[in-house]
Amino acid sequence: MKKTINIGLAGYGTVGRGVVSILLSKNEELSRRAGAKLRLKRICDKSFADTTKGKTSPRQSPPQDKNIKGLLPAGRVYTPDIEDIFSDPEIDIFVELLGGYQPAKRLMLLALDKGMDVVTANKNVLAKDFNELLSAAAKNKRRIYFEASAGAGIPVIAAINEGLCANEIYALTGIVNGTTNYILSNMSEGKADFADSLKKAQKLGFAEADPTLDITGGDSASKLAILSSLIFKSHIKPSDIHVEGIEQVKPFDIELGRELGYTIKLVALMEKVKPEAGTALAKSGAAFQVAPVFIKSSHPLASVSGAFNAVYLKTDAAGDQMFYGPGAGSLPAASAVASDIVYSARHIMEKSSLHMPFFELKNKPPRIADAREVESCFYLRFTAEDKPGVLARIADVLADHGISVASVVQKDGFSHKAVPIVVLTHEARTGNLINAVNEIDKLKMVKSKTVYYRLLDI
Amino acid sequence: MKKTINIGLAGYGTVGRGVVSILLSKNEELSRRAGAKLRLKRICDKSFADTTKGKTSPRQSPPQDKNIKGLLPAGRVYTPDIEDIFSDPEIDIFVELLGGYQPAKRLMLLALDKGMDVVTANKNVLAKDFNELLSAAAKNKRRIYFEASAGAGIPVIAAINEGLCANEIYALTGIVNGTTNYILSNMSEGKADFADSLKKAQKLGFAEADPTLDITGGDSASKLAILSSLIFKSHIKPSDIHVEGIEQVKPFDIELGRELGYTIKLVALMEKVKPEAGTALAKSGAAFQVAPVFIKSSHPLASVSGAFNAVYLKTDAAGDQMFYGPGAGSLPAASAVASDIVYSARHIMEKSSLHMPFFELKNKPPRIADAREVESCFYLRFTAEDKPGVLARIADVLADHGISVASVVQKDGFSHKAVPIVVLTHEARTGNLINAVNEIDKLKMVKSKTVYYRLLDI
Numbered sequence: 001m002k003k004t005i006n007i008g009l010a011g012y013g014t015v016g017r018g019v020v021s022i023l024l025s026k027n028e029e030l031s032r033r034a035g036a037k038l039r040l041k042r043i044c045d046k047s048f049a050d051t052t053k054g055k056t057s058p059r060q061s062p063p064q065d066k067n068i069k070g071l072l073p074a075g076r077v078y079t080p081d082i083e084d085i086f087s088d089p090e091i092d093i094f095v096e097l098l099g100g101y102q103p104a105k106r107l108m109l110l111a112l113d114k115g116m117d118v119v120t121a122n123k124n125v126l127a128k129d130f131n132e133l134l135s136a137a138a139k140n141k142r143r144i145y146f147e148a149s150a151g152a153g154i155p156v157i158a159a160i161n162e163g164l165c166a167n168e169i170y171a172l173t174g175i176v177n178g179t180t181n182y183i184l185s186n187m188s189e190g191k192a193d194f195a196d197s198l199k200k201a202q203k204l205g206f207a208e209a210d211p212t213l214d215i216t217g218g219d220s221a222s223k224l225a226i227l228s229s230l231i232f233k234s235h236i237k238p239s240d241i242h243v244e245g246i247e248q249v250k251p252f253d254i255e256l257g258r259e260l261g262y263t264i265k266l267v268a269l270m271e272k273v274k275p276e277a278g279t280a281l282a283k284s285g286a287a288f289q290v291a292p293v294f295i296k297s298s299h300p301l302a303s304v305s306g307a308f309n310a311v312y313l314k315t316d317a318a319g320d321q322m323f324y325g326p327g328a329g330s331l332p333a334a335s336a337v338a339s340d341i342v343y344s345a346r347h348i349m350e351k352s353s354l355h356m357p358f359f360e361l362k363n364k365p366p367r368i369a370d371a372r373e374v375e376s377c378f379y380l381r382f383t384a385e386d387k388p389g390v391l392a393r394i395a396d397v398l399a400d401h402g403i404s405v406a407s408v409v410q411k412d413g414f415s416h417k418a419v420p421i422v423v424l425t426h427e428a429r430t431g432n433l434i435n436a437v438n439e440i441d442k443l444k445m446v447k448s449k450t451v452y453y454r455l456l457d458i
Numbered sequence: 459m460k461k462t463i464n465i466g467l468a469g470y471g472t473v474g475r476g477v478v479s480i481l482l483s484k485n486e487e488l489s490r491r492a493g494a495k496l497r498l499k500r501i502c503d504k505s506f507a508d509t510t511k512g513k514t515s516p517r518q519s520p521p522q523d524k525n526i527k528g529l530l531p532a533g534r535v536y537t538p539d540i541e542d543i544f545s546d547p548e549i550d551i552f553v554e555l556l557g558g559y560q561p562a563k564r565l566m567l568l569a570l571d572k573g574m575d576v577v578t579a580n581k582n583v584l585a586k587d588f589n590e591l592l593s594a595a596a597k598n599k600r601r602i603y604f605e606a607s608a609g610a611g612i613p614v615i616a617a618i619n620e621g622l623c624a625n626e627i628y629a630l631t632g633i634v635n636g637t638t639n640y641i642l643s644n645m646s647e648g649k650a651d652f653a654d655s656l657k658k659a660q661k662l663g664f665a666e667a668d669p670t671l672d673i674t675g676g677d678s679a680s681k682l683a684i685l686s687s688l689i690f691k692s693h694i695k696p697s698d699i700h701v702e703g704i705e706q707v708k709p710f711d712i713e714l715g716r717e718l719g720y721t722i723k724l725v726a727l728m729e730k731v732k733p734e735a736g737t738a739l740a741k742s743g744a745a746f747q748v749a750p751v752f753i754k755s756s757h758p759l760a761s762v763s764g765a766f767n768a769v770y771l772k773t774d775a776a777g778d779q780m781f782y783g784p785g786a787g788s789l790p791a792a793s794a795v796a797s798d799i800v801y802s803a804r805h806i807m808e809k810s811s812l813h814m815p816f817f818e819l820k821n822k823p824p825r826i827a828d829a830r831e832v833e834s835c836f837y838l839r840f841t842a843e844d845k846p847g848v849l850a851r852i853a854d855v856l857a858d859h860g861i862s863v864a865s866v867v868q869k870d871g872f873s874h875k876a877v878p879i880v881v882l883t884h885e886a887r888t889g890n891l892i893n894a895v896n897e898i899d900k901l902k903m904v905k906s907k908t909v910y911y912r913l914l915d916i
Contacts, residue, residue: 022624022775033623147621153776155613155621163605163613165491166480166796300761300782308778317480318611318793320766324758324780335776338624350810 004037005345008085008116010107011097012045012078015121015148018334019095023341030338034345042077042085049080086110093344095337096120105129112136112144117344121148121333127222131235131361143347145340150176150223153332154325155339156311160230167315169231172270173458176223178307178327179214180246180266182206184254184292185305188263191251206307216245217266217290224268227311228288231270233363241268242289242371249292253381253451256411256422262294262379262455263302269293273369285367287374293454294379300324301458312458320458372431377406377455380423380433382440383448390445391421397443401436403428418447424455462495463803466543466574468565469555470503473579473606476792477553481799488796492803500535500543507538544568551802553795554578563587570594570602575802579606579791585680589693589819601805603798608634608681611790612783613797614769618688625773627689630728631916634681636765636785637672638704638724640664642712642750643763646721649709664765664786674703675724675748682726685769686746689728691821699726700747700829707750711839711909714869714880720752720837720913721760727751727914731827743825745832751912752837758782759916770916778916830889835864835913837882838891840898841906844877848903852879855901859894861886876905882913 007023009016023030023040031038082103085091094111096118098104105125108118113136120126126133126149137144147157151174160169175181179201186197198215201207213219221241228236246266254264273285295302300322304310309327314320326332384390395405409422425433437450465481467474481488481498489496540561543549552569554576556562563583566576571594578584584591584607595602605615609632618627633639637659644655656673659665671677679699686694704724712722731743753760758780762768767785772778784790842848853863867880883891895908 018775026624030624153622153773154779155617158616158621159613162801163616163797164611164793165800166484166488166793298761298763300758303756303758303761305756310780315611315793317476317789317796319784319787319790320782321612322768322780322782324778324782326777329777331775332777335622335624335773338775339621342623343620350808352808 004039005034005092005348006039006041006088006090007093007095007341008042008044008088008091009040009095009097010044010082010085011099012043012047013097013099014330015333015337016043016045016097018330019097019337022331022334022338026338030342034342035349036345038341038345040077041091042079042088044079044082044085046080048078082107086114091116092348093117093119093341095341096122097337098122099124101125101128108133108144109136112140112142115140115142117142117348118144119337119340119344120144120146121337122146123149123219123222123226127225127238130226130229134361143344145344146226147340148333148336150226151309151311151323152326152328153335154309154311154323155336156227156323157230159321159323160227160313164313164315164318164321167317169313169315170272171314171458172224172227172231172268172311173301173456174220174224174227174268174309174311175265175301175304176268176309176311176327177214177220177266178309179207179211180217180220181304181309181327182307183215184246184249184264184266187249187251188254188258191255193251194247194249215247217243220266220268220290224270224288224290228270229361232286232366233361234365235361236288236365240288240368242287242291244289244291246292250451252420253379253453256381256409257294257379257453258297260379260409260422260424261297263297264292264453265295265301265304266290266292267295267456271374273373285369285373287369287371289371289374291454293456295456295458299458314458370431372429372434374430375427376430377427377457378425378433379453379455380425380437381451382421382423382446383418383450384421385417385445385447386419387445393443393445394421394423394440397440398423398425398436401432401439403433403436462497463492463550463806464497464499464546464548465551465553465799466500466502466546466549467498467553467555468502468540468543469557470501470505471555471557472788473791473795474501474503474555476788477555477795480789480792480796484796488800492800493807494803496799496803498535499549500537500546502537502540502543504538506536540565544572549574550806551575551577551799553799554580555795556580557582559583559586566591566602567594570598570600573598573600575600575806576602577795577798577802578602578604579795580604581607581677581680581684585683585696588684588687592819601802603802604684605798606791606794608684609767609769609781610784610786611793612767612769612781613794614685614781615688617779617781618685618771622771622773622776622779625775627771627773628730629772629916630682630685630689630726630769631759631914632678632682632685632726632767632769633723633759633762634726634767634769634785635672635678635724636767637665637669638675638678639762639767639785640765641673642704642707642722642724645707645709646712646716649713651709652705652707673705675701678724678726678748682728682746682748686728687819690744690824691819692823693819694746694823698746698826700745700749702747702749704750708909710878711837711911714839714867715752715837715911716755718837718867718880718882719755721755722750722911723753723759723762724748724750725753725914729832731831743827743831745827745829747829747832749912751914753914753916757916772916828889830887830892832888833885834888835883835885835915836891837880837911837913838895839909840879840881840904841876841908842879843875843903843905845903849879851901851903852881852898855898856881856883856894859890859897861891861894
C-alpha cells in the first residue's frame with residue numbers, strides 16, 4: 001500500500017501560506033489521520049522566480065517566512081514553474097489556491113486528467129463551472145474537494161453533503177461575506193456611514209483595495225451558488241441569483257431598524273417558493289437572492305457580527321441548523337483545505353471507487369423563481385411632505401396593491417420640508433410591494449426614493 | 459460487490475420511530491448516497507411481543523404508526539426478540555437506540571464481535587466506556603458511529619473529527635441540554651421560577667417525568683465527556699467533570715444579570731488551564747465542568763434559547779466556530795443516525811480497511827485540572843444587612859484573597875432586614891473566590907449564602 005501522499009500546491013498567497021504552515025507544523029497528526037505521510041512535494045508560485053540573473057529559474061532557497069521557518073522542506077520544493085507539478089508522476093493531490101478564474105480552471109481540469117485529486121478554495125470557478133469540473137472528476141474517477149470555497153473554515157459544505165444528508169433543506173440564509181458584515185456591523189455600532197466604514201475595513205485588512213465584488217454582493221452570490229448547488233444537487237449559477245449590494249445602506253435606516261428590534265445584514269438567501277393554486281405562479285420553485293435585510297435582533301443570525309460568517313439552514317428533519325465561524329483569513333481557509341487534503345488522502349489510500357462520494361449534480365434543476373414572487377414582511381421608509389393626508393394617501397396605494405400595514409413610525413425629518421415615515425408591512429408579495437413603491441414614489445408629496453428592506457422571518 | 463446493506467435496529471422509541479420513518483420515506487435518496495440499497499431488515503422492540511395468546515411471539519403485522527403507514531416493509535421485520543438480529547448473518551449494521559446502559563452496551567459489543575458496524579445515539583455507554591467500545595471495534599476491524607449522542611442532529615461530532623481535524627481545539631462551551639436551556643429561557647423571559655418552568659417544560663414535552671439527570675447537569679456531563687474525548691483523543695470520563703445543576707437558580711439573579719448585559723445558560727465547559735510559573739499549578743492541563751454561568755447577551759451563545767443546543771469551539775486555525783440546532787427530538791436525532799448509517803454503508807461498500815477512520819483514543823490523557831484552578835470573572839450576590847461598612851468589609855475579604863472588584867450594584871432588598879449587593883469581579887482563580895465567599899458567609903452581617911456565577915469570557 002502507498003505510504004506517502006504527494007501534494008502539489010499552486011498559489012502561495014494568503015491561503016497558500018496558511019496551508020503550507022499547517023501541513024508542515026501539524027504534519028504528524030494530519031498524516032496519522034490520513035493514514036499516510038502527507039508530503040508537500042511542490043509549491044508553485046510566480047513569485048518564486050529568481051529574476052536576479054535575468055532569467056526565470058527556481059530559487060535555490062525557499063522564500064523567507066518567519067511563521068514556517070525551520071519547517072521548510074529541503075530540496076527543490078519551491079518553484080515558479082507549474083510544469084514542475086504536472087510533469088511529476090508522483091503528485092497525488094493538486095491543491096489549487098491561485099484564485100480567480102483562469103488559469104485556475106484549466107489547471108484543475110489538467111490535474112483531474114492527469115489522475116490527481118483536486119482540493120480548491122476557488123469559489124469563482126466552482127460557482128460558474130461546477131458541472132464541468134464534476135464531470136471531469138467523474139470521467140477520470142477522481143474527486144474534487146472545496147470546503148474552503150464558502151464560509152472559509154466552517155465545515156458547512158460537509159454538513160450539507162454528509163451530516164444533513166437525510167434532510168430536505170428548504171431554506172438557507174447565509175452571512176457569507178466578511179467584508180460587508182464588518183462594514184454593516186461597524187455602521188450599526190459606530191453609526192458611521194458606508195464610506196467611512198469601508199475605509200476602516202480596508203485599513204484593518206477586512207476589505208480589499210478593490211472591494212467591488214464584496215460590497216456589490218457578487219462574492220456572496222458565488223458562495224450561494226455553490227451551497228445551493230449542493231442542496232439541489234443541480235447546478236445553480238450566479239446568473240440565477242438576484243443580487244443587491246450594501247452601497248445604498250444608510251445609518252439612519254440601521255438606527256431605525258435597531259429601535260424597532262431589527263439588525264441589518266447582507267444575506268444570501270435560498271428559499272423554496274410555495275405553489276399558489278389558481279394563479280400564474282402555480283408552480284413550485286426556488287428563489288435565490290443576495291440583499292441587505294432586517295433580521296430580528298434576538299435571532300442567532302443577528303449576533304453574527306464583524307468579519308464572522310454563518311449559514312442558517314431550515315431542514316425537514318434536523319430543524320433549524322446554524323454553522324458559524326470566521327468568514328475569511330489565511331488560517332481559517334487553510335483549516336478547511338487541510339481537512340480536504342486529509343479526506344482526499346484517505347480516499348486515495350482506500351483506493352475508493354467513489355469518484356464523487358458526496359453528491360452529484362444530476363437532479364432536475366428547480367424552477368428559478370423571480371425575486372418578485374417571494375412573500376415577505378417589509379420595512380419601508382418614505383420621505384414625504386409633513387402635512388395632513390400624506391400617510392393616508394400612502395396607505396391607500398399600499399392597500400391597492402394588497403399590502404397591509406402592521407405598524408407605522410413617524411420620525412423627525414432630515415429637513416423641515418420632508419419627514420421620514422416608516423411602515424412595517426404584513427406579508428406581501430415582493431412584486432406587489434415594488435409596484436406600490438414605484439407608484440408612491442411618483443406622488444408629488446413624496447420627496448425622495450422610498451427605501452425598503454425585507455423583514456426576514458426565520 | 460454487495461448491493462444491499464442490511465440494517466438491524468433495536469429500540470422503537472422516540473428516536474427509533476424517527477429513524478424508521480426517515481429510512482423508509484427517503485430510502486431512494488439515502489441508498490443513492492450510500493452506494494447500496496439500505497434495507498431495514500429487522501426492527502426489534504419489546505413492545506412488539508404479541509402477548510394476547512399468553513406467550514411472547516412476533517406479531518404477524520407491524521405496529522401501527524400513521525407517520526410511516528404505507529411505507530412499512532412487509533414480512534417478519536418487527537420482532538420482540540433481539541436474537542432475530544444477531545442470528546441473522548446478513549445484518550451489516552446494528553443500530554442501537556435502546557438508550558440506558560445495559561443491555562445496550564452488551565449488545566453493541568456483541569454486534570462488533572459478530573462483524574457488524576454499530577450506529578448508536580447512546581451517550582451513557584459512550585461517556586462511560588468509550589475506550590472499551592473503540593477497542594472492540596478495532597479488534598474486529600469494525601466501526602462505531604455516534605453523531606446523535608451529543609447535540610442530536612447537529613453534525614458537531616463530524617466537525618470535530620473531520621472538518622476541524624487540522625485544529626487544536628483549546629476551549630469548548632456547549633449548551634448541550636435542551637431541557638435546562640428551555641427552563642432557563644423560560645425563567646429569563648417569563649420571570650417564572652424554577653419549579654413552574656420545569657412544570658411547563660414537562661407539559662410541553664421538553665422535560666421527562668423524571669428530569670433529574672437533566673437538571674442536575676448529568677446529561678450535559680455525558681455529552682461533554684464524549685466531545686472532550688474526541689478533542690483530546692483520550693477518554694475523558696464523566697467522573698473527570700465538576701458538575702452543578704440549575705435547581706438553585708433564582709429569577710432574581712437572572713433579572714439582575716440581564717440588566718447588567720448577561721444571559722444565564724447551563725454550559726458544559728472544557729478549557730485548557732495555562733501553566734503558571736513558580737506555583738504549585740505549574741502544569742498544563744484541562745478543566746471540565748458543567749455549571750450555570752452568565753454569558754454576554756451579545757454573544758452568539760446567548761441567543762441559543764428554548765430547547766436549542768449549540769457547541770462553541772475555540773480553535774487555533776479556524777478561530778471561533780459554533781454549531782447550532784435542536785438539542786433533542788425524534789427527527790433531529792434520527793437525522794444524525796441516518797447520516798451515520800449512510801457513512802457506515804459507504805465504508806462497508808468500499809471495504810474500507812480503516813477500522814476507526816476518524817480518531818483513536820490513544821493520546822496521553824491531559825492532566826485533569828480542578829475546577830478551583832480555573833481563572834474567571836465572577837458575578838457575586840451577597841445578602842447583607844443594610845448598614846454602613848458592610849460593602850467595605852466584603853471588599854476587604856475579597857482583596858485578602860486577591861480578588862479585585864470591577865463594579866458594584868446595590869439593589870432593593872427582599873426584606874427590610876437584608877439587601878442584595880451585587881459585585882462583578884475581575885479575573886480571579888475560582889479556588890480563591892470560593893475561599894473568599896466561605897469567609898464572607900461566616901460574617902454576622904451576611905444574612906444568607908452568597909450566590910456566585912462565572913461571567914464567561916468567550
